[in-house]
Amino acid sequence: xxxxxxxxxxxxxxxxxxxxxxxxxxxxxxxxxxxxxxxxxxxxxxxxxxxxxxxxxxxxxxxxxxxxxxxxxxxxxxxxxxxxxxxxxxxxxxxxxxxxxxxxxxxxxxxxxxxxxxxxxxxxxxxxxxxxxxxxxxxxxxxxxxxxxxxxxxxxxxxxxxxxxxxxxxxxxxxxxxxxxxxxxxxxxxxxxxxxxxxxxxxxxxxxxxxxxxxxxxxxxxxxxx
Amino acid sequence: xxxxxxxxxxxxxxxxxxxxxxxxxxxxxxxxxxxxxxxxxxxxxxxxxxxxxxxxxxxxxxxxxxxxxxxxxxxxxxxxxxxxxxxxxxxxxxxxxxxxxxxxxxxxxxxxxxxxxxxxxxxxxxxxxxxxxxxxxxxxxxxxxxxxxxxxxxxxxxxxxxxxxxxxxxxxxxxxxxxxxxxxxxxxxxxxxxxxxxxxxxxxxxxxxxxxxxxxxxxxxxxxxxxxxxxxxxxxxxxxxxxxxxxxxxxxxxxxxxxxxxxxxxxxxxxxxxxxxxxxxxxxxxxxxxxxxxxxxxxxxxxxxxxxxxxxxxxxxxxxxxxxxxxxxxxxxxxxxxxxxxxxxxx
Ligand SMILES: Nc1ncnc2c1ncn2[C@@H]1O[C@H](COP(=O)(O)OP(=O)(O)OP(=O)(O)O)[C@@H](O)[C@H]1O
Ligand SMILES: [Mg+2]
Numbered sequence: 362x363x364x365x366x367x368x369x370x371x372x373x374x375x376x377x378x379x380x381x382x383x384x385x386x387x388x389x390x391x392x393x394x395x396x397x398x399x400x401x402x403x404x405x406x407x408x409x410x411x412x413x414x415x416x417x418x419x420x421x422x423x424x425x426x427x428x429x430x431x432x433x434x435x436x437x438x439x440x441x442x443x444x445x446x447x448x449x450x451x452x453x454x455x456x457x458x459x460x461x462x463x464x465x466x467x468x469x470x471x472x473x474x475x476x477x478x479x480x481x482x483x484x485x486x487x488x489x490x491x492x493x494x495x496x497x498x499x500x501x502x503x504x505x506x507x508x509x510x511x512x513x514x515x516x517x518x519x520x521x522x523x524x525x526x527x528x529x530x531x532x533x534x535x536x537x538x539x540x541x542x543x544x545x546x547x548x549x550x551x552x553x554x555x556x557x558x559x560x561x562x563x564x565x566x567x568x569x570x571x572x573x574x575x576x577x578x579x580x581x582x583x584x585x586x587x
Numbered sequence: 588x589x590x591x592x593x594x595x596x597x598x599x600x601x602x603x604x605x606x607x608x609x610x611x612x613x614x615x616x617x618x619x620x621x622x623x624x625x626x627x628x629x630x631x632x633x634x635x636x637x638x639x640x641x642x643x644x645x646x647x648x649x650x651x652x653x654x655x656x657x658x659x660x661x662x663x664x665x666x667x668x669x670x671x672x673x674x675x676x677x678x679x680x681x682x683x684x685x686x687x688x689x690x691x692x693x694x695x696x697x698x699x700x701x702x703x704x705x706x707x708x709x710x711x712x713x714x715x716x717x718x719x720x721x722x723x724x725x726x727x728x729x730x731x732x733x734x735x736x737x738x739x740x741x742x743x744x745x746x747x748x749x750x751x752x753x754x755x756x757x758x759x760x761x762x763x764x765x766x767x768x769x770x771x772x773x774x775x776x777x778x779x780x781x782x783x784x785x786x787x788x789x790x791x792x793x794x795x796x797x798x799x800x801x802x803x804x805x806x807x808x809x810x811x812x813x814x815x816x817x818x819x820x821x822x823x824x825x826x827x828x829x830x831x832x833x834x835x836x837x838x839x840x841x842x843x844x845x846x847x848x849x850x851x852x853x854x855x856x857x858x859x860x861x862x863x864x865x866x867x868x869x870x871x872x873x874x875x876x877x878x879x880x881x882x883x884x885x886x887x888x889x890x891x892x893x894x895x896x897x898x899x900x901x902x903x904x905x906x907x908x909x910x911x912x913x914x915x916x917x918x919x920x921x922x923x924x925x926x927x928x929x930x931x932x933x934x
Contacts, residue, residue, distance in 0.1 A: 489679035493737075496639055497693035498668035498744070507692065512683045587682055587724035 372556035380546060384566060386460050387542035390532045391570075394467035395525060401472045402524070403517075405431070406479020407505055417491065417501050434473040439531050442470050443538050463532070463540030471528050478520035486512050515586040522578025526571050533567060543567060588748060588780040589615035589638060594647035596633050596804075607633040608644070609805040620774055620781045622795035622812070624788065624827060630804040631784045635750050638782065639671045640664060652747050669693065672741030672779075676753035678733040680725040680740075686712070687721040690739045697744070711739040715769060731762035738769060742777070749773070752784045767793050788827045792816070792890070800824045816897050817860065818924060833888045834858060837901040840885075841928055847885060850903065850931035855911060856885075860899040860924040870921065871900065878914045880906040901928070908932055 367374045405427060411417050412424040437445070443466045450457045450465040486509060494508045510517070536544020543563050551560030596608040607630045615621040625631045636642035638649060640656055649656045656667055680689050690708045699707070712718055715735040725733055734754060741749060751770065755763040771794050773779050783795060791798050791812060799809040800823055807821045819825045837858060840848045848856055861870075875882050882902050889898040904911050911932065918925050 487677075487679065489675055489677050490681055492641055493673070493675065493679035493740075494692070495641060496668060496671070496673040496750075497740070498665040499693070500665060503696070507695070508681065512681055514683060585683065587726055 370558040370562055372550060372559050373562045376550070376559075380562070383541065383543045383546035383563075386540075387529075387532055387536075387544075387567075387570075390460055390463050390467060390535065390540065390542055391525075391529060394464050394471065394532070395528055397464070397468045398471045398475050398524065398528065399521065401468070402475030403479055403510075405472065405476040406483065407509065409476060409480045410483040410509065411501065411505065415488070417495070417504055431473040431476055434469065435477070437470075439466075439470045439534055440537075442466055443535060458539045460541050463535040463542075467528065467531055467535060470531055471524060474527060475520065475524040478524055479517065482516035482520045483509050483513050485516055515582045518578050518581040518585065522575060522582075525574045525578070529567060529570055529574070588617040588619075588652060589613075589621075589782065590648075590650035591634075591637070592648040592650070594634070594637055594644045594649070596630075596637060596642060597645050607804050608637065609803070611647075611801075611804075611806055613799055613806065613809065615780060615782060616797075617780055618774070618778055619797060620770070620783060620795045622783045622785065622791040622798035623801055624785055624791055624798060625801035626786060626823075629801045631786075631801060632752050633804075634801065635752050635782060635784050638748075638750055639668050639673060641673075669697075669744040670746045670748070672738075672744075672746040672749040674734065674737045674741050674749070674751050674754045676756045678725075678730070678737045678757075680733055680736055682725055685722050685724055686717065686728070686736050689725065689736055690743055693740060693743045707743065708739075711742055714742070714773075715739045729762075730758050731765060734758065734762075734766050735769065738766075738773070742773065742779075746779065748780045748782070750782050750784075753786070754783070755790060756785070756787070763790070764793070770794060800827065813897070832890070832899060834860075834886050834899045834901055837886055837928060848903075848929060850929055851905070852931050853905065853908065854931050855904050855927055856901070856929035857904060857915075858899065858901045858926040858928055859918060860926075861897065870918075870923075871902065874914050874917060877917070878906060878910040880904055880910055880914060 373380055409424065409427055409431075412420040412427070414421075414424075416424075434442075446466045446469060447457045450462055453465050454461045456462045490512065491504060491508060494504045499507070532540075532542060533544030533547070536542045536546070537548055539545065543566055547560050547563035550556040551563060591611055591613050594608055594611045595606070598605040598607055609630075611634060623631055623634065633642055637644045638651065640649065644657065647657070651667065651671060654667060656664060659667060681692070684692065687708055690711055691704050694704045694707065709718075709721070712721060715738050717732060717735050717739070720728065720732065720736075725736065728736065749770075754770075755766050758766060767790065770781055770783070774781050774794075781794075783790060785791060795812050797810065798812050798815055800807045800815075800821060802821075802823045807823050808815070808819075810818075815824060816828060819828050837848065837856075841856075850856060871882050871884065874880060882904055884900055884902045886901040887898070888900070891897075904914060906914075915925060
């Protein structure tokens with residue numbers, strides 16, 4: 362087995378510790394940034410939903426401001442956002458490189474996307490159900506947590522899956538500007554030093570990660586659809 | 588119990604202002620089942636949603652159980668809404684919660700203990716005859732069962748009033764009957780005042796005591812159900828009544844000029860509607876003898892509304908002009924509403 366691996370993936374096998382660290386770095390970026398994206402995106406998506414014209418907390422000012430801000434951020438390509446955010450990143454986490462430096466642009470680059478996904482998911486919830494909740498005298502907060510977020514779980518799981526997969530892609534891209542992780546590993550050796558086996562193994566690792574996310578997401582969506 | 592004072596509701600949309608409710612003033616008495624009937628777009632839903640302020644009237648006041656809802660602040664309004672149940676055409680259950688959780692949702696955070704909530708939900712489910720369905724999801728229920736869950740949910744906070752917006756319009760006739768019976772049961776046993784919105788006269792006939800007919804956002808006429816059937820004043824009301832009665836069969840025949848309704852010279856085709864007291868009298872045979880008329884009955888209809896008989900007859904009268912005139916006078920004296928549908932006396 363080991364000989365076989367060394368035959369086919371020589372450049373990876375001599376850098377195993379570095380490869381493992383790249384995987385760990387990618388997972389760290391993914392999970393830390395993902396956690397922030399999840400909470401912030403959910404909050405903003407809910408805010409969009411309740412402040413819109415027919416929302417339970419209709420508020421044109423908040424809605425318009427949020428709507429425009431999200432559009433602006435979504436139209437900036439991630440690779441440009443990475444450089445654009447350098448000063449801000451330095452200010453928040455003290456450094457603009459490495460895993461820590463990648464978190465801020467990853468979050469800011471993904472939250473707008475996820476907010477829209479959340480908004481779309483919650484738009485699927487029948488207005489009649491919201492009305493029924495209001496007729497029961499439920500508070501707005503109660504309706505958000507016990508109706509929107511509860512009824513939306515299957516659709517939110519799908520939205521989170523799509524976002525997580527796009528986040529994995531961004532993580533790899535962040536690697537290109539010195540964030541570390543699998544993207545960095547692939548560029549440093551596979552691209553710059555023509556070690557094709559490194560590229561293949563990195564791609565395989567990323568595909569596996571995406572598949573795992575997809576499977577978990579689908580399972581949650583299916584288990585919560587009644 | 589419910590008092591609406593000069594309610595107006597306008598919507599503005601791209602094509603301009605829509606006056607959905609126009610100066611509606613009405614009272615619903617404690618313990619009664621009050622019907623509101625109107626065609627699609629007449630403003631029924633908007634009006635009933637004004638009662639619990641799901642829709643805030645552009646002007647006017649809403650009073651429920653002695654409290655002016657239009658003067659309440661958000662928190663107080665929420666509390667007041669708990670005492671005003673509402674059910675909908677599309678049931679509006681939460682798909683992600685079981686029957687039990689759907690019914691219990693209005694009880695959470697209300698200071699009741701878990702055991703108390705469980706006990707009340709079980710009692711409600713047995714009231715709506717859904718014992719054994721507590722842990723089922725709505726997608727596994729029939730339309731009628733879903734509406735029963737919605738009724739149980741609406742009753743959870745022990746409301747004094749129940750608003751029903753087309754609650755049976757998505758159901759088949761048999762299921763409609765069973766839901767209407769359920770509404771009657773909770774009206775009698777729990778003394779809940781009910782407002783029923785519908786476009787079907789049969790629903791009004793089955794359970795309501797009083798009814799308002801609404802057209803273009805305004806009340807066209809309001810009456811006891813019996814009175815409305817015996818003496819409809821507005822055309823829109825007559826249209827609604829005809830839809831429920833087999834007598835309405837005469838109109839298409841007239842329109843198509845069917846041989847059945849073709850008159851010989853000197854004949855008239857009359858539509859007679861009886862109130863409660865006259866219906867049992869053998870009026871037709873009496874007229875026939877008394878005025879020497881030949882009366883050919885085309886349609887007859889007899890219904891029981893609120894326990895009292897109501898009916899009508901469409902018939903062709905054949906006789907001398909004087910005798911027909913006397914017969915019409917006789918009918919008038921008997922307080923029978925007569926409509927001359929075809930008249931060949933002049934011809
Ligand atoms: N939110 C809204 N915005 C604009 N127009 C509205 C709104 N809600 C209702 N309308 C309009 O108000 C009028 C009355 O509508 P409403 O839903 O009360 O009628 P309805 O009698 O309940 O009809 P249906 O039997 O079809 O349910 C309609 O012309 C409708 O288009
Ligand atoms: Mg309606």
